[in-house]
Amino acid sequence: MKRILLLGAGRSAASLIQYLCDNATAESWRIRIGDISVGHLQPLMEAVTCVDLLNFDVHNERQRAEEVQQADLVISLLPAAFHILVAQECLKQNKNLITASYVTPAFKALHQEAEEKNLTILMESGLDPGIDHMSAMAVIHRLKDAGGKITSFKSFTGGLVAPESDNNPWRYKFTWNPRNVVLAGQGTAKYIKNGTYKFIPYHQLFKRTDEFFVEGYGQFEGYANRDSLSYREPYGLADIPTMLRGTLRRPGYCAAWDVFVQLGLTDDSYTLEGTENMTHCSFIEAFLPPATTQGQSITERLAAYTGIPADGTIMEKIVWLGLFEEKSIELTGATPAQVLEKILKEKWTLAPGDKDMIVMQHLFEYEQEGEKREITSTLVATGDDETHTAMAKTVGLPVGILAKLLLQGKINQRGVVIPIYPELYKPVLEELKQFGVDFVEKERVLQE
Secondary structure: OEEEEEEOOOOOOHHHHHHHHHHHHHHOEEEEEEEOOOHHHHHHHOOOOOEEEEEOOOOOHHHHHHHHHHOOEEEEOOOHHHHHHHHHHHHHOOOEEEEOOOOOHHHHOOHHHHHHOOOEEEOOOEOOOEHHHHHHHHHHHHHHHOOOEEEEEEEEEEEEEOHHHOOOOOOOOEOOOHHHHHHOOOOOEEEEEOOEEEEEOHHHHOOOOEEEEEOOOEEEEEEEOOEOHHHOOOOOOOOOOEEEEEEEEOOOHHHHHHHHHHHOOOOOOOOOOOHHHOEHHHHHHOOOOOOOOOOOOHHHHHHHHHOOOOOOHHHHHHHHOOOOOOOEOOOOOOOHHHHHHHHHHHHHEOOOOOOEEEEEEEEEEEEEOOEEEEEEEEEEEEOOOOOOOHHHHHHHHHHHHHHHHHHOOOOOOOEEEOOOOHHHHHHHHHHHHHHOOOEEEEEEEOOO
16 A cells, blocks of 8 residues: 655645545555645545545644655645745655645755655646646657757746636636736746847836737737746757747736736735725725826826826726725735735636636747748647636646656656656656647748
């Protein structure tokens, strides 16, 4: 009997839990699921004999040590900041670990010790990062093996709403951690284009977007992720002239979100005074300069200050969110980003029956035998409902498949690893097809 400890049972865990339960009997697994609260899982797990639930506090050193000690494999879907505590405990007790989150400098520092202890800390194993690495490497290795030279690689992913649930002016709803959405893009985006390094500071990020078309789903826009350069070496593309990774949204989203950036509403670095007495309207008022003419409305002032039309589609989006309403914020000692998050959650939460949608698109340009060609590789996955979402599916299923491979002894990579190796990505991509997670490729010759 192999024992799996899953830490984190939030919105991205539903499909992973289902996958682990579905495979538990055949694989002889016993599963323990821990989170700060697991009450929402109790009704679902009553008839499942292979699962134990526990209230878990990652800061409780004794509990953390006891639970990791009993496990053969640890999976962490906790908030990203807590993974390092779990990883350090796993290293102490010689346990393998899988997470869906990015490799940070703190994790890189664990690589040598994990390697020496013959352990695998498998990270970036969910959607983005995760499936993006796996699907990209499958094409990259195929092209290289055929003698192709890749000259450009662009990759964009978005967690969006399915067309049938696309019913608000933003064409967006939360399908993952709202806080991460509010803070997305902060820092400077770095990429390379035609051999020249390019940098986009945060205050310009949402002004500089690329356009995309996905057959059957229409137009999208993408903005650059923070660091596209760090993946050149792992992908084997150290000398590539153009490489860019980014996030997809529907057209118009970025221009409207840029208003929040310009106002300072996404700032999480300080605490606002007086939030307990603020309304949505006075929150916006606090970031605007005084009126320039008598009787100037708050929407006119916002338009003048940010340079948007007072009666255009951007203002329509902002009005729809209720940002000019005299509705109490009901927060004390909050940052601007926390206030904005609370307001957005009231409007952007998936309603009963809503379906989300994941869209991922890779664009490769390469040269082979004197000919320039382009490959477009596209994934569109739709959720079943507001609980079994496409986000949960695409984050959780690859983690579950990799957990199975690791427990079966089929993964030989050691240290801190991301799934860029054929032994990792090939079986995952193949099994994902059974769940409707599959890429459609199109190729064409580029005209000179």
